[in-house]
Amino acid sequence: MTDLKTKITALAFALSALATAPAAAGPVFLTGHDPDFHARSSLGAKNLLKAGLSFVTGGVYTNITTKFLWVESFDSPTPGHLVGEDGLNAILLTLGVEYDWVDAAGFASANLSNYEAIAIASSFGGMLKQAELDALIARKTDIATFINAGGGLLALSECSPASGFCLDDTLGSNPDLFGFLPVVVTSVATSAPYALTVAGAALFPGLTNSDMNDPTHNSFGAVGGLTVVDTDAAGVPTTLAGNVQIRNGNFVHEPGTVSLMALSLAGLVAERRARRLT
16 A cells, blocks of 8 residues: 555656646648738738747737747738748837748758747748748758747648649749648648538637638648648648657657556556455
């Protein structure tokens, strides 16, 4: 009996340490919506942009001691586009305070460990261009390391010209969309309207279906192990999220504290029952 009490006490200390340990996984939020474009005029887009930033920063994107890194071209917007960074201003964030902004050259040399998260503008209607996409792909391994260390990643719409929902003037003729991800998460055509899944509504209880229904530029042909947050009219995933590690080219969900506690306590209960029977 004394030995069992000792194990329970040890388990309590272990679980306490687990609860306060650094994050063993990074929050990832991918969406075919482009709230960076629409936040200047749409409350729903503001809500979606805030939800994504909050998720990938653990709720600290408005904390001036914890900045995130915004990736977008410095070029003037071409017709049909806006500067995606303006969407950050629309939710009352300030350059140099809550975030830093880099283009392709800046991202190539950025020290990612200085940031809580990486946030990537949409290629339409924001101004993520081929140079930025190439720079992100070139540091694909660094991005995986960043996520595995607990860093967040927010990536907004990167659309296929064949979808009819975007222009291809910011990207090359055959871009590797979302190619900086460690998992093949393919950008595919999309169709309105959009609806939150049950899991999406539970994960982001403040979001509504109306928040997801500004013009949208891609859905996803694969989910890579992430949770589907919303789907298009055909049921195709359009927003994906998860707190994950990257292992062997896959997103892997880490077991939660509650699950570990349940398994450990179940083991102790089984041991106690076995002793009663002997």
